[in-house]
Amino acid sequence: MNKINVKKKQVLQIKGDLYSKAYIVESGLLRSYTIDETGKEHIFMFGPEGWIVTDYASGDEPCDLYIDALEDSVVIQIEKNTELDFDQKKIIKRIRVLQSRVIMLMSASAIDRYEHFISTYPTIVQRVPQYMIASYLGITPEALSAAKSQRLKSRK
Structure with missing residues (x-):
């Protein structure tokens, strides 16, 4: 110090x-x-x-x-x-995830937030309802649908 x-x-x-x-x-x-x-x-x-x-x-x-x-x-x-120690490392990792999420909610587009969600939680995308994913991303279900459509178009 x-x-x-x-x-x-x-x-x-x-x-x-x-x-x-x-x-x-x-x-x-x-x-x-x-x-x-x-x-x-x-x-x-x-x-x-x-x-x-x-x-x-x-x-x-x-x-x-x-x-x-x-x-x-x-x-x-x-x-x-x-x-x-192990517990401190877990706490710091959790703080980093929350910080990244707040920054993303403040500044990222809906498609960028969705991409981040997929990379952060690849195993739960099919396990939770779309309205919950939209809520987590801070967007409407309609905006999530549009972001997913945009994602598909950009991958073609």
Whole structure:
């Protein structure tokens, strides 16, 4: 752990970094966000005093988020601990899945969300009703039907 002073607008992490850290905010304000392919910014979270801001990528996974300071801040920087026990690794994996889902719901098209669903849950696509898949994706059943049709057309 290392206490650092961070200036307003200072970037602590760039999307795609392979070595992530966690930041405990002692004073000031951080944010984490992503930028989609159209250049639109999607804020994932704000980190005021007492909060932890991180995109704790595991293994060789690149980070999904940018992290920067919205105010001059004092943060405790925690290096990624590679000596995690089994339960900690499971929790971090679950947090990463939820983070990816939130980012996708904020910024991805219906077809991209459906493609991600198929790759994440290949064994349950045929086991749950389509209206539940649509609900999970945050779209209407009609939009899911259109996304599936678009997917089929693009594969031909």
